[in-house]
Amino acid sequence: MAKTSAAPGGRKQDERARARSGNPARRGTAVRAAKQPPTLGDWVAATRPRTLSMAVSPVAVGVGAAYAAEGYHLVIALLALAVAVLLQMGVNVANDYSDGVRGTDLERTGPRRITSSTAVDPARVRTVAIVLLGLGAAAGVALAVVSQQWWLLAVGAACIALAWLYTGGPRPYGYYGLGEIVAFLVFGMIAVNGTVFAMLGRWTEDSLVLGAAMGCFAAALMLVNNLRDVDSDRAAGKRTIPTLIGRVAAKVLYGILMLVPFGIVAIYALALAYGPFVLLVLVVALPAVVIVAMARTTRDYVTALGLTSLATLLFGLGTAVALWGGITGFAL
Secondary structure: OOOOOOOOOHHHHHHHHHHHOOOOOOOOOOOOOOOOOOOHHHHHHHOOHHHOHHHHHHHHHHHHHHHHOOOOOHHHHHHHHHHHHHHHHHHHHHHHHHHHHHOOOOOOOOOOOHHHHOOOOHHHHHHHHHHHHHHHHHHHHHHHHHHOOOOHHHHHHHHHHHHHHOOOOOOOHHHEOOHHHHHHHHHHHHHHHHHHHHHHOOOOHHHHHHHHHHHHHHHHHHHHHHHHOHHHHHHHOOEOHHHHHOHHHHHHHHHHHHHHHHHHHHHHHOOOOOHHHHHHHHHHHHHHHHHHHHOOOHHHHHHHHHHHHHHHHHHHHHHHHHHHHOOOOOOO
């Protein structure tokens, strides 16, 4: 009986097809060209510093809200900041690893990723992600011990699981259009209210409202990132909000997410001495909205991402200062 043999190169073509697939069930080994070992800059870039404002800002707002309710605690503030930043860095590196081994980043047009663009062993990237998440967990344990709010351990464990499962695991939720929703909850509602609860043993009306404001910024950061990668994500089968609802609708949603926080803070502008100054952050936010609305190239989205991150940071720090200053402002 004659044997049927595969066409030359057929196996390699199949491997490349699997590598490009964003479907977790179709994993394969990416065909790598000659690549250089990762540099220190590559490792730093893997943590995506531009997105760290979504970790710093909600904690700052939470500290400000707690101070306004007369419950400030320096050690708790620093531990909450450490938890947020380390988890954000961890999820970014974990995302780099998971998308790299799935082949999702093979055709990307944005900034290069360490797993898919260098000669690094993916296991090293995974180890770095685990270490960062582990350090975040350690800071979380310390936070629970100092604050005596033991339920924070459960919240922290859930956040670590969400960090890994964003693009990791058998059914990563980042591949099903849920990334922005989780970002809103974790880096908005949970980060702000968790910080306040650790200090006061309760949350406040301010923390609930401002948690939603910071959640909008966190979702906007993720959304503009996904808008930048919409073509490569669609080709890889990765379902994000832009691939599901289209560029135009996603751009409208981005504009809403960027402007809603200013509507919220306008309420505080009438009551707090320094509240009106927070509205000046619109000088940064509005150009970001315009750039995204008119974006045609990857560079446009990268610029908008930087402005979104800056607006998030300035809004968070400005709101925190306004809350600290209170109704009368700082005595000089």
